[in-house]
Amino acid sequence: MKQLLKSILIFCSLMAGYLAINLLINFHRLTDPISLEGNVLIVGDSHLNTSLNPDQFASASNICMGGEAYILTFYKLKKAIEDNGQIDHVLCGFSYNNFSAYRDARLTGEKSKSQFSKYYPVLPLDLPEKIVVNETKFYHTFLRELTLYPNFSPPPYLGGFVKYPYELDKANLKETIRKHYYTNGPFIGISPYTEQFLDSIVSFTTEKNIELTLVSAPLHREYRSRIPEEIKTAFNKTKLRMTRKGILVLDFLDISYNDTLFKDYDHLNYEGAQIFTELIKKEISNRKMNGAHKKQDIENPADIRQQDLPNN
Amino acid sequence: MLFNSIEFVVFLPIVFAIYWLIGSARIKSQNLFLLASSYVFYGWWDYRFLALIAFSSVVDFVVGQQLHRTEKFRKGWLALSLTVNLGLLGFFKYYNFFVDNFVEAFRFFGQAPDISTLSIILPVGISFYTFQTLSYTIDIYRRKLGPTKDFVGFMAYVSFFPQLVAGPIERATKLLPQFFEKRKFTYAQGRDGMRQILWGLFKKIVVADTCAIFANDIFSNSAEYGSATLLIGALCFTFQIYGDFSGYSDIAIGTAKLFGFNLMTNFRYPYFSRDIAEFWRRWHISLSSWFRDYVYIPLGGSNGTRKRTLINIFVIFLVSGFWHGANWTFIVWGGLNALYFVPIFLLKKNRNNLDHVDYFWPGWNNFSHILFTFSLTVLAWVFFRAENVGHAFDYIVGIFSFTGGKWHGGDYLPLAALMLIIEWTMRKRGFGLDFSAHVPKWLRWTLYSMCVWLILFFFGEEQAFIYFQF
Numbered sequence: 001m002k003q004l005l006k007s008i009l010i011f012c013s014l015m016a017g018y019l020a021i022n023l024l025i026n027f028h029r030l031t032d033p034i035s036l037e038g039n040v041l042i043v044g045d046s047h048l049n050t051s052l053n054p055d056q057f058a059s060a061s062n063i064c065m066g067g068e069a070y071i072l073t074f075y076k077l078k079k080a081i082e083d084n085g086q087i088d089h090v091l092c093g094f095s096y097n098n099f100s101a102y103r104d105a106r107l108t109g110e111k112s113k114s115q116f117s118k119y120y121p122v123l124p125l126d127l128p129e130k131i132v133v134n135e136t137k138f139y140h141t142f143l144r145e146l147t148l149y150p151n152f153s154p155p156p157y158l159g160g161f162v163k164y165p166y167e168l169d170k171a172n173l174k175e176t177i178r179k180h181y182y183t184n185g186p187f188i189g190i191s192p193y194t195e196q197f198l199d200s201i202v203s204f205t206t207e208k209n210i211e212l213t214l215v216s217a218p219l220h221r222e223y224r225s226r227i228p229e230e231i232k233t234a235f236n237k238t239k240l241r242m243t244r245k246g247i248l249v250l251d252f253l254d255i256s257y258n259d260t261l262f263k264d265y266d267h268l269n270y271e272g273a274q275i276f277t278e279l280i281k282k283e284i285s286n287r288k289m290n291g292a293h294k295k296q297d298i299e300n301p302a303d304i305r306q307q308d309l310p311n312n
Numbered sequence: 313m314l315f316n317s318i319e320f321v322v323f324l325p326i327v328f329a330i331y332w333l334i335g336s337a338r339i340k341s342q343n344l345f346l347l348a349s350s351y352v353f354y355g356w357w358d359y360r361f362l363a364l365i366a367f368s369s370v371v372d373f374v375v376g377q378q379l380h381r382t383e384k385f386r387k388g389w390l391a392l393s394l395t396v397n398l399g400l401l402g403f404f405k406y407y408n409f410f411v412d413n414f415v416e417a418f419r420f421f422g423q424a425p426d427i428s429t430l431s432i433i434l435p436v437g438i439s440f441y442t443f444q445t446l447s448y449t450i451d452i453y454r455r456k457l458g459p460t461k462d463f464v465g466f467m468a469y470v471s472f473f474p475q476l477v478a479g480p481i482e483r484a485t486k487l488l489p490q491f492f493e494k495r496k497f498t499y500a501q502g503r504d505g506m507r508q509i510l511w512g513l514f515k516k517i518v519v520a521d522t523c524a525i526f527a528n529d530i531f532s533n534s535a536e537y538g539s540a541t542l543l544i545g546a547l548c549f550t551f552q553i554y555g556d557f558s559g560y561s562d563i564a565i566g567t568a569k570l571f572g573f574n575l576m577t578n579f580r581y582p583y584f585s586r587d588i589a590e591f592w593r594r595w596h597i598s599l600s601s602w603f604r605d606y607v608y609i610p611l612g613g614s615n616g617t618r619k620r621t622l623i624n625i626f627v628i629f630l631v632s633g634f635w636h637g638a639n640w641t642f643i644v645w646g647g648l649n650a651l652y653f654v655p656i657f658l659l660k661k662n663r664n665n666l667d668h669v670d671y672f673w674p675g676w677n678n679f680s681h682i683l684f685t686f687s688l689t690v691l692a693w694v695f696f697r698a699e700n701v702g703h704a705f706d707y708i709v710g711i712f713s714f715t716g717g718k719w720h721g722g723d724y725l726p727l728a729a730l731m732l733i734i735e736w737t738m739r740k741r742g743f744g745l746d747f748s749a750h751v752p753k754w755l756r757w758t759l760y761s762m763c764v765w766l767i768l769f770f771f772g773e774e775q776a777f778i779y780f781q782f
Contacts, residue, residue, distance in 0.1 A: 001502070136772055
């Protein structure tokens with residue numbers, strides 16, 4: 001028995017030593033500050049990731065990541081702001097699909113492993129107490145990413161602006177709608193966490209005295225017409241609530257951009273992004289000049305900007 | 313409790329330590345502790361079904377006593393054991409299947425009997441422990457075994473946690489006496505046990521659970537995928553089921569070794585078989601031999617006419633398929649394997665390949681036979697995995713239609729290839745890490761480390777063992 005226990009002890013010690021060395025090498029990933037340029041920070045999912053080019057702003061960073069739920073945006077934003085005191089304005093993506101429960105499924109289902117692998121440096125260890133996630137996969141991510149191998153790659157959660165030069169891919173509309181709203185057949189439902197973490201983003205930016213603007217990038221009319229009513233209702237309710245809270249909501253979802261400006265049915269391509277970025281810049285600048293965004297009464301700023309739009 | 317769970321990682325060392333602290337001199341106390349531990353292990357899943365195991369154990373204990381005590385009514389006592397055990401199994405596992413098919417059959421003739429199915433939860437491992445307890449009463453009836461008077465020892469035998477929920481299905485003649493002998497801990501046995509547990513976890517976590525991701529997706533959306541992807545899906549399931557089930561068996565056998573018990577070998581590298589008869593001598597050996605001894609031979613085996621023997625062969629394969637689950641897919645799977653087997657049997661070549669190939673490079677002849685047998689097995693597994701028989705046929709037609717379609721690569725198949733390479737190298741020994749003394753320590757420890765590393769890397773994909781549902 002002693003001989004076996006001794007062998008096991010030696011083997012486990014060697015393994016533990018290997019894991020500990022990797023932990024020492026990788027620990028900085030949890031603590032290293034992230035350095036961002038500019039006073040404007042663009043956060044959210046693939047919608048702003050493809051539609052707001054930070055290079056067109058005076059000084060901005062885009063750290064959007066495809067498929068990012070508000071839960072993840074919140075923790076990422078928190079880290080970015082704590083590490084970059086110069087940020088005074090946050091542009092956050094705000095669209096219909098943020099309200100679909102499919103975003104939560106990415107944290108609870110098969111794909112949660114890839115999500116945690118990207119975001120673990122900014123996620124709190126008590127996340128499973130706040131939302132329903134696959135706990136095994138969540139904690140295992142920390143073990144794997146911090147101890148199994150030395151990891152020198154840049155923070156995987158940062159994302160950035162993505163240029164898509166090509167034109168509308170008409171093949172995937174049905175699949176996109178199914179993925180966003182009907183993953184398992186019937187309507188997938190409204191995310192229970194979207195409101196909660198959007199409120200967290202609002203509270204956090206307010207507390208830090210940072211201006212928050214919610215930006216809704218254009219969607220193709222074919223996509224819009226297929227969005228479930230439940231999603232539209234939830235979106236509009238939240239939009240109204242945010243507006244009443246004094247948050248500027250720049251809702252350009254219903255703008256009829258030409259097909260040549262879309263990469264697919266719910267994302268702009270590079271050309272579309274250039275036009276849309278200019279539009280957002282002008283809109284923000286006008287609002288600042290007018291001071292209209294406080295307790296604003298404009299429901300849809302797109303209504304007053306139609307003349308600026310190409311191919312309308 | 314799953315072998316691949318954190319709970320088991322905590323449970324096993326605690327039970328191991330207390331068990332050996334009790335000491336090998338106090339066999340009864342050790343048995344009592346094993347019994348309690350086994351009930352905790354099983355009750356972790358659903359404590360309500362502990363009563364079922366206890367009931368089954370009590371019935372067979374009493375029947376065993378009576379069979380030995382009296383010459384009268386022996387058949388009656390055996391019938392009682394068979395009725396209780398197979399009755400419980402039939403109710404929990406097959407009730408809804410029979411009701412559904414009964415109703416369907418009447419509908420075919422224009423009748424609609426008002427019989428509804430029940431919402432029945434299948435107790436984990438019922439097929440395994442039922443067969444294990446039956447072997448006890450049948451062997452006493454056949455006078456191959458005397459009954460035990462040690463109730464606790466018998467209860468511990470029925471519920472022995474390493475093999476309770478998915479085998480190997482042990483015979484009372486082999487396992488029960490071990491509960492009444494002094495168990496000694498030896499370094500060699502403990503080391504082998506640890507190695508076998510490690511290899512089992514590797515097969516389960518690294519191979520089966522990763523292949524399951526692809527197999528589940530491809531089988532669930534088979535209509536969308538092209539032929540190449542469907543083939544990959546079938547291959548993934550082939551490695552999933554082997555890694556899952558043989559992995560469980562390795563963990564079970566290894567765990568039993570830590571407690572001083574020897575369980576029977578359940579898998580002997582079946583995918584290296586050169587014909588289907590050899591495959592069935594190497595796949596789920598404890599079940600195949602159970603059916604051989606308690607069904608095939610009592611039916612006459614191969615001693616009767618050729619027609620009678622062929623009927624017996626089909627019976628045993630169909631029953632074996634049906635044992636796996638209440639679905640026609642399992643019955644067709646069994647039937648298909650019978651069809652594979654019969655030509656070899658008729659040509660009297662079913663005992664041609666009794667041992668593995670001697671040389672590392674098998675030669676073209678052996679290799680082609682292995683590949684052909686493996687391909688037949690892959691096709692049969694499609695029926696085993698499919699939702700229904702129609703789905704299986706569509707899936708196979710999809711493979712052979714050679715059409716394009718959505719592609720889904722089997723990214724984790726190289727892990728299965730790694731397992732095959734290691735097992736091929738070790739095919740003359742008990743399991744993948746069963747090293748002989750002349751293998752240098754650095755090489756052994758490197759392979760152990762590689763296994764541990766891969767297990768830690770893929771651990772998060774935790775999935776239940778497939779055979780729990782049987």
